[in-house]
Amino acid sequence: xxxxxxxxxGVGGQGILTLSRxxxxxxxxxxxxxxxxxxxxxxxxxxxxxxxxxxxxxxEAPLIPLGECDLMLSLELVETLRYLNYMGNNGVIVSDTLIxxxxxxxxxxxxxxxxxxxxxxxxxxxxxxDASLEADRLGDIRVANMIILxxxxxxxxxxxxIDIDSVVESLAHIPGKELNIKALSMGFKFGxxx
Amino acid sequence: xxxxxxxxEPGSTVLMLGNAAIARACLEYxxxxxxxxxxxxxxxxxxxLAYASRKLGxxxxxxxxxxxxxxxxxxxxxxxxxxSIVAMKHVGLNVAAxxxxxxxxxxxxxxxxxxxxxxxxxxxxxxxxxxxxxxxxAYIPVFEPTGAQDARxxxxxxxxxxxxxxxxxxxxxxxxxxxxxxxxxxxxxxKPKLYGEFKRDTSRWVLVPSNARRLREELIAxxxxxxxxxxxxxxxxxEGPRDSRILVxxxxxxxxxxxxxxxxxxxxxxxxxxxxxxSIPPPKSLIVRELEGKNIAIIVEEGDPVFxxxxxxxxxxxxxxxxxxxxxxxxxxxxxxxxxxxxxxALADILGLxxxxxxxxxxxxxxxxxxxxxxxxxxxxxxxxxxxxxxxKLKVNVVYAGxxxxxxxxxxxxFNAQDTLVEMGGSIGLANGLSHTLRDSIVIATIGDSTFYHxxxxxxxxxxxxxxxxxxxxxxxxxxxxxGHQPHPGTGLDALGREARRxxxxxxxxxxxxxxxxxxxxxxxxxxESKAELAIREALNGKVSMLIAxxxxxxxAIAKSRRYKVKRPVYSIDLDKCxxxxxxxxxxxxxxxxxxxxxxxxxxxRICTGCSACVDVCPFEAxxxxxxxxxxxxxxxxEVGLDSE
Numbered sequence: 139x140x141x142x143x144x145x146x147x148g149v150g151g152q153g154i155l156t157l158s159r160x161x162x163x164x165x166x167x168x169x170x171x172x173x174x175x176x177x178x179x180x181x182x183x184x185x186x187x188x189x190x191x192x193x194x195x196x197x198e199a200p201l202i203p204l205g206e207c208d209l210m211l212s213l214e215l216v217e218t219l220r221y222l223n224y225m226g227n228n229g230v231i232v233s234d235t236l237i238x239x240x241x242x243x244x245x246x247x248x249x250x251x252x253x254x255x256x257x258x259x260x261x262x263x264x265x266x267x268d269a270s271l272e273a274d275r276l277g278d279i280r281v282a283n284m285i286i287l288x289x290x291x292x293x294x295x296x297x298x299x300i301d302i303d304s305v306v307e308s309l310a311h312i313p314g315k316e317l318n319i320k321a322l323s324m325g326f327k328f329g330x331x332x
Numbered sequence: 333x334x335x336x337x338x339x340x341e342p343g344s345t346v347l348m349l350g351n352a353a354i355a356r357a358c359l360e361y362x363x364x365x366x367x368x369x370x371x372x373x374x375x376x377x378x379x380x381l382a383y384a385s386r387k388l389g390x391x392x393x394x395x396x397x398x399x400x401x402x403x404x405x406x407x408x409x410x411x412x413x414x415x416s417i418v419a420m421k422h423v424g425l426n427v428a429a430x431x432x433x434x435x436x437x438x439x440x441x442x443x444x445x446x447x448x449x450x451x452x453x454x455x456x457x458x459x460x461x462x463x464x465x466x467x468x469x470a471y472i473p474v475f476e477p478t479g480a481q482d483a484r485x486x487x488x489x490x491x492x493x494x495x496x497x498x499x500x501x502x503x504x505x506x507x508x509x510x511x512x513x514x515x516x517x518x519x520x521x522x523k524p525k526l527y528g529e530f531k532r533d534t535s536r537w538v539l540v541p542s543n544a545r546r547l548r549e550e551l552i553a554x555x556x557x558x559x560x561x562x563x564x565x566x567x568x569x570x571e572g573p574r575d576s577r578i579l580v581x582x583x584x585x586x587x588x589x590x591x592x593x594x595x596x597x598x599x600x601x602x603x604x605x606x607x608x609x610x611s612i613p614p615p616k617s618l619i620v621r622e623l624e625g626k627n628i629a630i631i632v633e634e635g636d637p638v639f640x641x642x643x644x645x646x647x648x649x650x651x652x653x654x655x656x657x658x659x660x661x662x663x664x665x666x667x668x669x670x671x672x673x674x675x676x677x678a679l680a681d682i683l684g685l686x687x688x689x690x691x692x693x694x695x696x697x698x699x700x701x702x703x704x705x706x707x708x709x710x711x712x713x714x715x716x717x718x719x720x721x722x723x724x725k726l727k728v729n730v731v732y733a734g735x736x737x738x739x740x741x742x743x744x745x746x747f748n749a750q751d752t753l754v755e756m757g758g759s760i761g762l763a764n765g766l767s768h769t770l771r772d773s774i775v776i777a778t779i780g781d782s783t784f785y786h787x788x789x790x791x792x793x794x795x796x797x798x799x800x801x802x803x804x805x806x807x808x809x810x811x812x813x814x815x816g817h818q819p820h821p822g823t824g825l826d827a828l829g830r831e832a833r834r835x836x837x838x839x840x841x842x843x844x845x846x847x848x849x850x851x852x853x854x855x856x857x858x859x860x861e862s863k864a865e866l867a868i869r870e871a872l873n874g875k876v877s878m879l880i881a882x883x884x885x886x887x888x889a890i891a892k893s894r895r896y897k898v899k900r901p902v903y904s905i906d907l908d909k910c911x912x913x914x915x916x917x918x919x920x921x922x923x924x925x926x927x928x929x930x931x932x933x934x935x936x937x938r939i940c941t942g943c944s945a946c947v948d949v950c951p952f953e954a955x956x957x958x959x960x961x962x963x964x965x966x967x968x969x970x971e972v973g974l975d976s977e
Binding site: 219 | 336375455480593698703814
């Protein structure tokens with residue numbers, strides 16, 4: 139199997155580290171080698187967060203080179219835009235439709251329509267999901283990450299590397315695992331329908 | 333964060349953070365003591381060991397008051413024959429530099445491993461210093477894991493080397509080693525050596541000049557032996573054809589980038605690749621052997637061109653005319669951290685190959701910045717909001733001498749309340765000098781609780797002793813919040829979560845002779861305002877005053893509310909009362925308060941923490957709670973510290 143470069147991006151506090159760790163645990167269960175370069179400390183305080191997840195036997199270096207990301211999982215649209223320069227020409231994006239305003243006085247943020255048009259114009263395969271909205275309906279916005287993950291497994295190349303069973307096993311020790319699994323299967327079903 | 337994986341079954345392969353792998357190696361070696369002070373990217377080493385110690389009953393683990401004391405703690409244990417480690421971020425070693433140098437003179441009786449986690453690219457730091465210089469400077473060997481992949485095995489070797497040579501060893505990690513998670517196969521845990529004995533030997537442990545002069549001679553001789561022995565250390569390996577004209581030297585994590593770059597350029601079979609793990613002192617005979625017959629040598633290392641310099645010295649001494657490339661020759665950036673695309677391009681350019689960074693997607697849209705900010709419900713937001721109002725009311729010029737912690741974030745608008753920020757404890761230190769030299773400004777030194785214990789106390793005493801008028805604003809949220817809620821002497825817990833004696837900041841201030849010590853509730857803007865005014869007036873009158881703004885870190889408060897099943901209120905805006913004055917979202921800038929299209933405010937109930945501080949911000953009483961606020965919740969907000977589990 140060839141190497142897979144995944145970026146997990148979003149805003150500090152959205153469960154990005156958890157999401158990447160679960161991907162890593164699942165890959166490990168499938169006997170795959172994984173490197174996850176995390177963001178800790180200062181930048182976690184509501185700032186932009188980017189985690190590099192690399193799966194494959196030949197992988198040595200922790201960071202994905204610009205222009206070589208195969209799959210981006212994003213929990214927030216402005217952050218999807220911010221890291222587009224990492225995307226390879228055949229890259230796939232799965233992004234939440236959520237927009238979080240950076241809490242800076244008088245900040246100007248692009249509109250939803252502008253962002254969507256920009257994403258479409260890249261020519262990349264872009265999947266948009268109301269993951270946070272659905273997660274909120276499930277009872278906890280923090281499980282949006284599992285909806286994104288479930289979706290990516292059923293509708294992108296991630297499904298060749300990890301499957302739902304390995305994710306469920308990896309969730310065994312997570313607090314609130316029932317809700318996480320529920321969100322995961324919800325995302326998976328969205329992806330199947332797609 | 334939990335660290336269950338650190339106690340994984342021997343022989344199993346688990347996903348582990350580089351820092352956890354370092355901690356695991358310590359348990360496999362059988363260390364008896366570990367200490368440190370939190371700092372990104374090092375904190376998880378001590379956290380993981382504290383977790384292990386809670387489960388196993390050993391080793392002894394502590395969060396020390398600062399890196400110097402942490403170092404001395406481990407040094408003392410190693411003198412008594414107990415294998416020990418001390419972990420800190422790169423700049424922490426500056427604080428601990430004094431005992432560091434002495435430790436090379438005296439040596440130790442068992443392992444003393446100094447873990448320095450450097451932060452290239454300054455993700456969470458004020459500088460990009462490369463602590464391998466300390467190894468050269470202090471005559472202490474430096475071992476560098478090449479990634480999270482071998483952090484465990486290199487730590488084990490470094491501990492063993494330290495014990496064999498009775499000499500301290502620096503284990504130099506970097507952000508991408510410490511904070512990379514990967515598959516690690518773990519070994520057996522060893523029986524720890526927890527107790528030692530002190531062998532009295534004043535000629536060795538007492539560095540009066542007559543002893544130190546002799547010990548320096550001995551140190552130079554020992555360094556020669558270490559240099560010779562490390563030349564044949566099996567941690568340094570080579571691959572690829574010996575007769576190649578090209579040599580790439582990958583040092584530490586530089587090896588991983590070099591190897592993958594060579595692979596991408598399909599050069600692994602034609603170029604000789606040398607992996608260096610023991611970078612200081614440089615393995616001289618190995619370098620000479622590998623340089624012979626090479627036209628080109630390219631050095632890839634994280635940080636300063638430390639190893640590049642060493643190789644150039646060796647090449648000069650041995651009259652070798654290999655052309656040496658690295659960070660000083662312009663191909664590899666000297667600032668920031670290594671990147672695979674940069675290294676691939678550098679190797680291709682030096683070797684005259686064609687390689688272009690893959691065309692990346694470019695878009696024509698302005699992307700707003702998203703710097704880290706105070707959390708919704710952070711007690712510091714209301715404190716700085718109030719302080720700024722007082723300054724405006726008193727019509728005084730103020731210089732905010734800032735410091736390191738979550739409150740550093742108020743450097744940004746709308747608060748703009750960190751005018752300097754240089755190092756731990758620097759707020760009060762700089763405020764001393766500023767107050768002597770500024771004639772028409774008052775100086776407010778802002779410092780967090782953990783930072784105050786760490787390095788704020790000498791500056792405070794100095795200000796009182798030398799009459800440096802200032803207001804010291806201590807932001808007390810009860811924990812070392814920025815690095816992940818580690819306890820400190822004011823928390824009431826130790827590293828293992830056991831109850832600890834609480835040392836109060838106000839007691840220290842009073843004992844130090846601070847003229848007036850005031851305590852305000854951080855979430856209560858009126859309370860902060862009235863006490864800040866008193867404190868600042870004292871400073872205007874030539875006194876040293878301290879305002880302790882006390883209120884729980886909101887993340888701790890939320891955790892407590894969940895644990896004790898206390899309902900948190902949710903606030904909302906009464907749109908009939910809201911007049912779109914923008915104060916709550918522009919001047920108070922809570923991330924939960926969001927402007928609507930018409931300029932009025934709205935509160936996102938999913939982000940609102942219920943801290944209640946914004947209620948006093950609104951001039952029109954438009955911010956209200958849907959339900960009556962539980963008094964227990966107010967108590968949780970106003971009280972700092974952690975409870976033992």
